Amino acid sequence: MKRRTTLAALAAAALLAAGPAIAQQPKLKVGMMLPFTGTFAALGTAIDNGFKLYVKEQGGKLGGREIEYFVVDDESDPAKATDNINKLINRDKVDVVVGTVHSGVAMAMAKVARDTNTLLIIPNAGADAITGPLCAPNIFRSSFSNWQSAYAMGVEMAKRGHKRAVSITWKYAAGDEMAAAFKEGFTKGGGQVLKELNLPFPNVEFQALLTDIAATKPDSVFAFFAGGGAVKFVRDYAAAGLNKTIPLYGAGFLTDGTLEAQGEAAQGIYTTLHYADSLNTPRDDAFRLAYVKAYKLQPDVYAVQGYDAAQMLAIGLNAVKGDLSKRAEFADALRKATIDSPRGKFTLSRAHNPVQDIYLRKVEGKQNKVAGIAIKALADPARGCKM
Numbered sequence: 001m002k003r004r005t006t007l008a009a010l011a012a013a014a015l016l017a018a019g020p021a022i023a024q025q026p027k028l029k030v031g032m033m034l035p036f037t038g039t040f041a042a043l044g045t046a047i048d049n050g051f052k053l054y055v056k057e058q059g060g061k062l063g064g065r066e067i068e069y070f071v072v073d074d075e076s077d078p079a080k081a082t083d084n085i086n087k088l089i090n091r092d093k094v095d096v097v098v099g100t101v102h103s104g105v106a107m108a109m110a111k112v113a114r115d116t117n118t119l120l121i122i123p124n125a126g127a128d129a130i131t132g133p134l135c136a137p138n139i140f141r142s143s144f145s146n147w148q149s150a151y152a153m154g155v156e157m158a159k160r161g162h163k164r165a166v167s168i169t170w171k172y173a174a175g176d177e178m179a180a181a182f183k184e185g186f187t188k189g190g191g192q193v194l195k196e197l198n199l200p201f202p203n204v205e206f207q208a209l210l211t212d213i214a215a216t217k218p219d220s221v222f223a224f225f226a227g228g229g230a231v232k233f234v235r236d237y238a239a240a241g242l243n244k245t246i247p248l249y250g251a252g253f254l255t256d257g258t259l260e261a262q263g264e265a266a267q268g269i270y271t272t273l274h275y276a277d278s279l280n281t282p283r284d285d286a287f288r289l290a291y292v293k294a295y296k297l298q299p300d301v302y303a304v305q306g307y308d309a310a311q312m313l314a315i316g317l318n319a320v321k322g323d324l325s326k327r328a329e330f331a332d333a334l335r336k337a338t339i340d341s342p343r344g345k346f347t348l349s350r351a352h353n354p355v356q357d358i359y360l361r362k363v364e365g366k367q368n369k370v371a372g373i374a375i376k377a378l379a380d381p382a383r384g385c386k387m
Helices: 002-023 041-057 079-092 105-117 148-158 174-189 207-216 227-239 259-266 282-295 301-319 326-337
Strands: 027-032 065-073 097-098 119-124 139-141 164-169 193-199 220-224 248-251 269-271 352-364 367-378
Touching: 027 041, 027 079, 041 065, 041 097, 041 227, 041 282, 041 301, 065 079, 065 148, 079 097, 079 105, 079 193, 097 301, 105 119, 119 301, 148 174, 148 220, 148 248, 148 367, 164 174, 164 207, 174 193, 174 220, 193 207, 193 326, 207 227, 227 259, 248 326, 269 367, 282 301, 301 326
Parallel strands: 027 065, 027 097, 097 119, 119 139, 164 193, 164 220, 220 248, 248 269
Antiparallel strands: 269 352, 352 367
16 A cells, blocks of 8 residues: 555656646747638648648657647738738747748748747748848748749750740739849840730739730740639630740749649640659658648649648757757758758758759649759859848
């Protein structure tokens, strides 16, 4: 009887001793600020799915801490961006913000994150300034810079012998930067951009611009659109008969996550991006199988970027044993890491942007199949970054 009493007392003491240790690891509050309505809704959902898939694979914890989500639909509206991220920071007291898709929204988020020293992981928006003048020790990107995919296509189109091109994009931060990066790569290879066409985001009335392209008679067209806008542009381009005489190229978002709706109109289009549907590596095959099982959907580049945002968060958290107050150690661990992504392994630049292979892809059926590597281990130039 005495022995049982002693054992019970010891057990109770152990539980009491463990209490403070457990209390030191509260749930990690993650603010998911993504578009769940509008033109980019499917992109936001894919990012959210990918992030949560990785967390699920880790048993629901990152760095030993359970995850609690706080969700804001940013509606891809830059005018609401500052208020939306401040709600997550000031009202919900999140430890980290993950977002977003729209570059204009992400620019506002980055400014707030810098001012408040909030940890921000960007799972899509490629605004060059975020890893340029707005770079900061607390801001990381799991996706790309606008410069990377568009510059690579400019280089590729020049290699393929095109001399005279027209670019067409939405008129907003990402569109402007994609057009400029494409022009940089294309002219470097001896090409000439005859016209830089654009229309306001998220306008999808393309007919006047398609007529302009037909009248200009370039030997190629570079386009940057995404989501619903990409679907309509590719279909309108084919309906106008332009695809029969003027080959259409683009940053990979033109055909990523959109092929089902684009159908025959997308066949044969070449794009450049840091992911493709036919990598056929063990890492990617396992990811694709898990994603299909979890969501009954095929994954795309947005799902990969969400998955890797969670993976990057986990690498940093593991290095500091879940203690996000050790921000310098968190950042140092990520800078030294090689991220084992479904896209292929990548590292982070000094500006916290992926250094990664940019694939040349060709639409065949319902896949963006690898046709080669346009540029290997391409690093964003991080112009203006003082970090």
